[in-house]
Amino acid sequence: MRRILAAALVALFLPTVSSSAVLPFPPSFHAQQITTNGTALHVRVGGHGPAVVLLHGFGDSGDMWAPVAAKLVKDHTVVVPDLRGMGLSAHPDTGYTKKNEAVDIAGVMDVLKIDRAELVTHDIGNMVGYALAAQYPARITKWVVIDAPLPGLGNWAAQLSNPKTWHFNFHGPDEERLVAGRERIYLDRFWNELSDDPKRIDEATRRHYAKLYAMPHAIHDAFEQFVAFPQDGVDNRAFLAKGKLTMPVLALGGEKSYGAGMKTELDFVATNVSGGVIPNSGHWVMEENPDATTKLIVDFLGK
Numbered sequence: 297m298r299r300i301l302a303a304a305l306v307a308l309f310l311p312t313v314s315s316s317a318v319l320p321f322p323p324s325f326h327a328q329q330i331t332t333n334g335t336a337l338h339v340r341v342g343g344h345g346p347a348v349v350l351l352h353g354f355g356d357s358g359d360m361w362a363p364v365a366a367k368l369v370k371d372h373t374v375v376v377p378d379l380r381g382m383g384l385s386a387h388p389d390t391g392y393t394k395k396n397e398a399v400d401i402a403g404v405m406d407v408l409k410i411d412r413a414e415l416v417t418h419d420i421g422n423m424v425g426y427a428l429a430a431q432y433p434a435r436i437t438k439w440v441v442i443d444a445p446l447p448g449l450g451n452w453a454a455q456l457s458n459p460k461t462w463h464f465n466f467h468g469p470d471e472e473r474l475v476a477g478r479e480r481i482y483l484d485r486f487w488n489e490l491s492d493d494p495k496r497i498d499e500a501t502r503r504h505y506a507k508l509y510a511m512p513h514a515i516h517d518a519f520e521q522f523v524a525f526p527q528d529g530v531d532n533r534a535f536l537a538k539g540k541l542t543m544p545v546l547a548l549g550g551e552k553s554y555g556a557g558m559k560t561e562l563d564f565v566a567t568n569v570s571g572g573v574i575p576n577s578g579h580w581v582m583e584e585n586p587d588a589t590t591k592l593i594v595d596f597l598g599k
Contacts, residue, residue, distance in 0.1 A: 334391065348416060358377060402428065412437050415429065425441060430538075441548070468519075540565055549573055575588055
């Protein structure tokens with residue numbers, strides 16, 4: 297409860313962690329703390345019409361989606377949470393399996409009286425998104441999934457031996473001591489190595505997210521997202537054993553990251569998958585090429 301209250305207090309001072317390079321959400325949006333599934337999520341909500349939920353991943357927060365939200369809000373109700381333990385959401389000690397985090401998001405939808413929604417996800421948001429769509433298939437009408445695989449499925453085993461993803465197994469008290477006070481150094485490694493051109497992730501953007509990940513418990517809880525991967529794999533195989541997803545799925549990869557391979561990954565879990573590649577981008581698609589990413593998302597949801 298203390299952590300939930302602390303997150304609410306932080307939210308009151310949101311401008312202290314914002315920067316000029318991270319675009320603000322349109323003025324029609326409001327932010328609120330929504331109590332759900334034993335925690336509280338910081339959620340931005342705006343617009344009217346069919347609902348769309350946008351989920352971020354590691355190294356970002358829901359702030360990454362502002363350019364997409366500005367387009368979709370014209371004809372959608374747009375819902376942008378910070379995931380459990382990330383951004384300005386609360387920092388509970390437990391609950392970081394993606395199966396459980398999906399229940400968080402379903403709870404947000406319940407509070408907002410949203411029965412069905414389209415879904416847009418990136419990175420760890422993909423993993424929460426799959427668990428959401430698998431547990432509540434009638435509630436997710438379309439899914440745009442961007443540039444990260446799903447634990448335990450498809451080519452996941454090869455991903456575990458990829459030198460670029462050594463951080464999947466980087467966690468624990470000693471690792472947290474190494475990163476404490478050096479969050480910017482740690483995050484720079486991801487922005488620099490996993491991008492097409494590190495200069496596209498400018499200094500103000502880096503400062504913005506480094507501040508968020510330097511907040512109390514933030515790096516610990518980010519590591520907890522990775523600690524949960526083995527259990528996520530078990531859960532995902534159980535979901536898949538019940539059948540593939542049938543809603544339309546658009547699998548997008550950054551040209552210098554997963555690229556067209558994202559469609560292959562999603563073909564393992566869904567029957568109606570189309571693919572696309574975001575040009576001139578590595579993993580950080582909203583920072584590196586927001587215009588192309590936004591157009592692909594908006595066009596697919598508008599079909």
